[in-house]
Amino acid sequence: xxxxxxGDASDEAKMDKKGGIIxxxxxxxxxxxxxxxxxxxxxxYDVPYLKPLGLTKENLAAAEMGRNGRDFxxxxxxxxxxxxxxxxxxxxxxxxxxxxxxxxxxDFYHFEFEDKPGRQIDVTFIVGPxxxxxxxxxxxxxxxxxxxxxxxxxNGPES
Numbered sequence: 504x505x506x507x508x509x510g511d512a513s514d515e516a517k518m519d520k521k522g523g524i525i526x527x528x529x530x531x532x533x534x535x536x537x538x539x540x541x542x543x544x545x546x547x548y549d550v551p552y553l554k555p556l557g558l559t560k561e562n563l564a565a566a567e568m569g570r571n572g573r574d575f576x577x578x579x580x581x582x583x584x585x586x587x588x589x590x591x592x593x594x595x596x597x598x599x600x601x602x603x604x605x606x607x608x609x610d611f612y613h614f615e616f617e618d619k620p621g622r623q624i625d626v627t628f629i630v631g632p633x634x635x636x637x638x639x640x641x642x643x644x645x646x647x648x649x650x651x652x653x654x655x656x657x658n659g660p661e662s
Contacts, residue, residue: 576631576657577611578650583625583637586618592640597624601643608651611658630654 580601584594598614605612619625625637628650635649 575611576654577613578605578609578654579629580605580612580614581627581629582614582616583619583623583627584616585621585623587620587622588624589622590624592624597626597640601626601647604647605651609654611654631657 582594582597594616598616601614602612624640626640626643626646627634627636627638628646629635630650630653633653635646635653638646
C-alpha cells in the first residue's frame with residue numbers, strides 16, 4: 504500500500520504540472536490571438552491603419568508614397584567638409600550628433616557629405632525649396648529648429 508500512495512501522489516504532481524503548462528499556453532494564446540490576427544489581416548489586405556503599435560502620420564505617409572504620387576518633404580542635411588579641417592570633430596561624430604537630434608522629432612532626414620576646399624565645416628538644411636544655412640557646427644541648433652518648423656509646415660502636424 505505505501506507504494507500505491509506514493510505512486511498516486513507523484514501521478515497527481517505530474518498531472519498538476521501538465522495542467523499548469525496547459526493553462527499557461529492557453530493564456531498566452533488568448534492574449535496573443537487578437538494582435539496576431541489583426542497583424543495578419545492588415546498585412547494581407549494592405550491596410551496600414553490596423554497595424555498595432557507605432558501608427559504615426561509619417562509611417563502612413565511612407566506606406567502611401569507609391570500610391571498617390573505625393574511624397575512627404577524631408578530634411579536634407581548637406582555638410583560641406585573642409586579638406587584641411589584640423590579640428591577634433593569627425594564626420595561620423597557630426598552625423599551621430601545630428602541624427603540623435605533629428606530622430607527625436609522626425610524620421611524624414613537624409614545626410615550628404617561633400618569635400619570642399621578650406622578648413623571650415625558648413626551645414627545646410629534643405630526642406631523642399633527652402634534652404635537654411637550654411638551654419639558652423641556651433642550654430643546648427645538654429646538651423647535644425649528652422650528646418651523642423653519648415654518640415655512641419657510642409658507636411659502638417661504629426662499625430
